[in-house]
Structures are given as structure tokens and as C-alpha cells.
Amino acid sequence: MRLVLVGPPGAGKGTQAEFVAAMLAVPKISTGDIFRANVGRGTPLGVTAKRYMDAGRLVPDEVTINMVADRLADSDAVYGFLLDGFPRTTPQAIALDELLCSRETKLDVVLELVIEEDEVIRRLSGRRTCRGCGKIWHIEFDPPRATDQCDRCGGVLFQRDDDRAATIAERLRVYDRDTAPLTDYYGAQGRLVGIDGTGPVEDVTARTGDALRSYLG
Numbered sequence: 315m316r317l318v319l320v321g322p323p324g325a326g327k328g329t330q331a332e333f334v335a336a337m338l339a340v341p342k343i344s345t346g347d348i349f350r351a352n353v354g355r356g357t358p359l360g361v362t363a364k365r366y367m368d369a370g371r372l373v374p375d376e377v378t379i380n381m382v383a384d385r386l387a388d389s390d391a392v393y394g395f396l397l398d399g400f401p402r403t404t405p406q407a408i409a410l411d412e413l414l415c416s417r418e419t420k421l422d423v424v425l426e427l428v429i430e431e432d433e434v435i436r437r438l439s440g441r442r443t444c445r446g447c448g449k450i451w452h453i454e455f456d457p458p459r460a461t462d463q464c465d466r467c468g469g470v471l472f473q474r475d476d477d478r479a480a481t482i483a484e485r486l487r488v489y490d491r492d493t494a495p496l497t498d499y500y501g502a503q504g505r506l507v508g509i510d511g512t513g514p515v516e517d518v519t520a521r522t523g524d525a526l527r528s529y530l531g
């Protein structure tokens with residue numbers, strides 16, 4: 315299975331990607347996570363990406379496409395993957411189609427998490443992420459037992475730099491301008507499945523599973 319998960323910042327892509335990837339036994343490939351790992355290690359890619367991420371803008375297509383092409387060449391992604399946060403522009407979507415075509419394969423389905431903007435802001439402003447295992451928490455909707463510690467691995471929780479109010483507003487503007495048009499692109503290919511992203515995490519997970527089963531037959 316080759317899947318893409320799209321939706322606005324804070325829609326719950328990272329949260330649902332964990333479940334979907336485990337259900338389908340495919341690797342979850344998140345461009346945001348790869349960029350953040352590079353920022354953490356201080357690599358040249360991380361230094362470049364940080365400038366854009368902190369401003370709420372997209373990392374340039376060429377950099378992002380090359381990075382994903384390298385990652386999709388890894389042996390664990392040969393027979394399937396779940397892309398979280400890529401593609402995010404029409405040129406990235408075209409590049410992905412061309413890459414898969416050159417490998418004589420194609421995407422199976424694109425899942426779109428649909429959610430209103432005010433809910434996005436509530437979700438992003440309360441998000442905390444574990445430095446150890448990457449588990450995503452929310453101080454109100456999915457709180458850990460201790461404020462700053464991950465229940466799963468005991469790691470320290472942190473708030474992402476790009477989850478400040480001004481940066482969130484810019485990310486939402488960029489989403490509307492550059493990423494939202496992908497629904498037309500994938501809709502025209504007949505691969506797009508919309509999922510209501512509101513309500514508790516378990517409800518969204520159940521809807522996602524149902525949508526996948528009915529789409530795939």
C-alpha cells in the first residue's frame with residue numbers, strides 16, 4: 315500500500331499516521347519529522363529547513379523532493395509507505411507521481427483529514443511532543459500523567475517552535491494557498507478520500523479504518 319495523508323496543520327495527521335502505518339504494516343514517512351531530526355542534529359539540511367519552518371513557510375520544493383526520493387529508495391519503503399506531510403505543493407505531487415511511475419508503481423489512496431480552523435488552533439497550541447519516542451500529546455485532549463514527561467517512554471515533552479500563534483497563522487495561510495489545491499489534483503485522479511477529522515482521536519481512527527476498507531474493497 316502506498317498512501318498519502320493530507321490536511322491542514324494540526325489536523326491530526328501525525329496522530330493518525332501512527333495508527334494507519336501500524337494497521338497496514340508500512341513505514342510512516344513524515345517530512346516534518348525528518349526536517350526536525352536534521353534541525354536537532356544541526357545538519358546542513360536542518361540549518362536550511364529551520365529558517366523556513368520557524369517562519370511557518372514551506373521548505374523549497376527541490377530540497378524536499380530530493381529528500382523524499384532518497385527516503386523512498388530505502389529498502390523498507392519498496393513495497394509500501396505512508397507519507398505524512400508530503401506532497402504539500404502541486405510540483406511535489408507531480409514529482410511523486412513521476413518518481414513512482416519510473417518505478418512502475420503508483421499511489422493507492424490519498425486520505426484527507428478535514429477540520430475547521432478554530433479547532434486547528436486549539437490543537438496546535440496545546441500540542442506537546444516527546445523528545446525520546448516522538449509520541450504526540452495534547453495538554454487538554456490527550457494529557458500525559460505528568461506535565462512534562464512522556465507516559466510511554468519517560469522522555470521529556472517539548473512544545474514545537476512553530477506552534478506559536480503568529481507562526482500558526484502563517485502556516486494556515488500557506489496551507490490554503492499551496493496545499494489545499496492538492497485536493498483538486500488528487501480528486502481528478504479519483505484517489506482522494508475525505509475523512510471527518512473532528513471528535514476524539516479514537517473516532518477519527520475508526521472513521522479512517524472504515525474509509526480505507528470501503529475504498530479498497
Ligand code: AP5
Pocket residue numbers: 321322323324325326327328329330345346347349366367368370371372373374375378398399400401402406437438440441442450451452453455456476485511512513514515516518
Ligand atoms: P509538519 O510537521 O508536517 O507540520 P504540519 O503539517 O503543519 O502538521 P502538524 O505536525 O503541525 O500537525 P498534524 O496534522 O500532524 O497534527 P498532530 O497529529 O500533531 O511540518 C512542519 C514544517 O516542516 C512545515 O511548516 C514546513 O516548514 C516543513 N515541511 C514539512 N513537510 C514539508 C513539505 N512537504 N514541503 C515543504 N516544507 C515542508 O495533532 C496536533 C495536536 O492535536 C496534538 O497535540 C494531538 O495530540 C491533538 N490531536 C490530534 N487528533 C486529535 C483529536 N481527534 N482530538 C483532539 N486532539 C487531537
